[in-house]
Amino acid sequence: MNAPATTELPVVVIGAGPAGLAAAAHLVDQGIEPLVLEAGQQAGAAVREWAYVRLFSTWGEVVDPAAEKLLAPTGWTRPDPATYPSGGDWAELYLQPLADVLGDRVRVGATVTGVSRAGRDRIVDAAREQQPFVVHFTRADGREERVLARSVIDASGTWATPSPAGGSGLPALGERGAADRITYRVPDLKDPAVRARYAGKRTAVIGSGASAFTALAYLADLARTEDGAGTKGVWVLRRGISGSTFGGGEADQLPARGALGLAAKAAVDEGHADAVTGFRTEAVERDTDGRLVLVGEDGRRLDAVDEVIVLTGFRPDLSFLDELRLGLDERLQAPVALAPLIDPNQHSCGTVYPHGHRELSHPEAGVYLVGMKSYGRAPTFLAMTGYEQVRSVAAAIAGDVESADRVELTLPETGVCGGAGLFDVPDTQEADGGCCAPAPQLVQLGAPVSVGAAEEAPAGGCCGS
Incomplete structure (x- = not known):
């Protein structure tokens, strides 16, 4: 050539x-x-x-x-x-x-x-x-x-190329076969057809980032409406809940990003979502009614859900x-x-x-x-x-x-900075290995938070094509 x-x-x-x-x-x-x-x-x-x-x-x-x-x-x-x-x-x-x-x-x-x-x-x-x-x-x-x-x-x-539900990084057993009940995007609940899919249903949300916060907040907003009565979220977390689980909250220098975590916390506090912690999905099965049952690596089986939203990055x-x-x-x-x-x-x-x-x-x-x-x-x-x-x-x-x-930019702090971010570790370990200061504790919510803000792009993407 x-x-x-x-x-x-x-x-x-x-x-x-x-x-x-x-x-x-x-x-x-x-x-x-x-x-x-x-x-x-x-x-x-x-x-x-x-x-x-x-x-x-x-x-x-x-x-x-x-x-x-x-x-x-x-x-x-x-x-x-x-x-x-x-x-x-x-x-x-x-x-x-x-x-x-x-x-x-x-x-x-x-x-x-x-x-x-x-x-x-x-x-x-x-x-x-x-x-x-x-x-x-x-x-x-x-x-x-x-x-x-x-x-x-x-x-x-x-x-x-979204990541799968499986805790190993591979699709969980049965995940591909349950594709009709699984989405890897934050759903548009303003779309009548999409809204009908989730209204009054029990939905598992797998993930711990801004996308998961967004999905939980959207489902909670749906549950507060007349046509969405009975809507319930099941928040599936691979880690436990700590001070940094809900993001930086009021310490986040991007207020709308901090508000997302607060909205997710409100969804849990108000009973619109239950949190399941330390759960790493190994299989997705169907019960006799065709609903989905998530099975963990430790053998735990969650109650059946109608839909699954996978937001694992x-x-x-x-x-x-x-x-x-x-x-x-x-x-x-x-x-x-x-x-x-x-x-x-x-x-x-x-x-x-x-x-x-x-x-x-x-x-x-x-x-x-x-x-x-x-x-x-x-x-x-x-x-x-x-x-x-x-x-x-x-x-x-x-x-x-x-x-x-030359550096020509100053980035806003997230308000979250507390050690290893993938697995739970003892408090002393996290304090020794943390990257900055301990993670801020979120304030208790005195009233429901209703925000329409979402992440830079669902599940972490903002600058792709």
């Missing part, structure tokens, strides 16, 4: 979500031509799938500066920075206009199937870094194409990057230098200092995983983090190392 000089080629960005489009805007700002390949039929395809959920970040925190600079000449103005957009607002009022400004630089209906070095599989060393990247993708009509690139930024997110799809030499942490599947900062085995802070191209680099020079995908299997990602990542990466690709190394 006779390739043109690498610097004459575009930078391929995989995914037209918040991080991908922001990456394109920063590349344009650096005088570099981007080509964004989006598998969906519209920009922000994943965000549109949770259009009904409200972000816990304000407009002022989810608009990238370079993107706003690119939009300004069109007459675009950012909505009130103090208000909270829904996923639909974010997609329609920001992501789509940004994609429109980028024009032909964004190709929708383009599913990336492989990335490699032109003429070099992952084994070959000879002149490897002198070769451009080659990106294979499939169009919606099934036609296969390829494009050469000087660099590749993978901002495809993790939305399409997401994981990256690395299959199309298999010919690249990536440096990924063996546990999190995140870049090796970033993993210690976000590893929930070590801490539950949910806050990581701003980072950029150095932490996101790989042995394969010129390829970067950004946005939610950069976190691998770790949770608690913010759009602001993704925007700072792509700013630094774009500067590095442009050769402006000084700017790439």
Whole structure:
């Protein structure tokens, strides 16, 4: 393959979500031509799938500066920075206009199937870094194409690969066979058909993050209505309940995020949900009525439920990057230098200092995983983090190392910081191994909390396509 000089080629960005489009805007700002390949039929395809959920970040925190600079000449103005957009607002009022400004630089209906070095599989060393990247993708009509690139930024997110209910990381026995009663998304209870599915029913919610908080709050709101009488949640937690279970509460510097945990606590306190702790699902069975019975690794069998909502996080799809030499942490599947900062085995802070191209680099020079995908299997990602990542990466690709190394962001604290975040450990151990200060204790609720806020993106994703 006779390739043109690498610097004459575009930078391929995989995914037209918040991080991908922001990456394109920063590349344009650096005088570099981007080509964004989006598998969906519209920009922000994943965000549109949770259009009904409200972000816990304000407009002022989810608009990238370079993107706003690119939009300004069109007459675009950012909505009130103090208000909270829904996923639909974010997609329609920001992501789509940004994609429109980028024009032909964004190709929708383009599913990336492989990335490699032109003429070099992952084994070959000879002149490897002198070769451009080659990106294979499939169009919606099934036609296969390829494009050469000087660099590749993978901002495809993790939305399409949710984690299963099984405590081992594999689907629980019977989980696939019960697919008609299981969802891996926060349900839209404003949709009449979806509402009817859960109204008056007993629903298990498996998970402990902001998505689980959201689902519990939604089910509690449904239970408080006339048509939702009898709606009951069963909150299935792999850990016990502690001061940090419900998030940072009033100590969270993102108030709407803190309110989510308080709303989940209210659902339990008011009896709209029962909590089952220390339960790691091994099997999903059906009783004689066709209802689902969750069976734990310890042999416990929970009372039958009508529906199950699995919100156990997401994981990256690395299959199309298999010919690249990536440096990924063996546990999190995140870049090796970033993993210690976000590893929930070590801490539950949910806050990581701003980072950029150095932490996101790989042995394969010129390829970067950004946005939610950069976190691998770790949770608690913010759009602001993704925007700072792509700013630094774009500067590095442009050769402006000084700017790439400069930190230009201060992230809000979660209000939660109390030691290992995956398994319960003795108090003394947690105190010794904690990442910061002990987790704050939530205040007792004197009145029901009713909030419409939700996480940055359900189950931890915010910056994927």
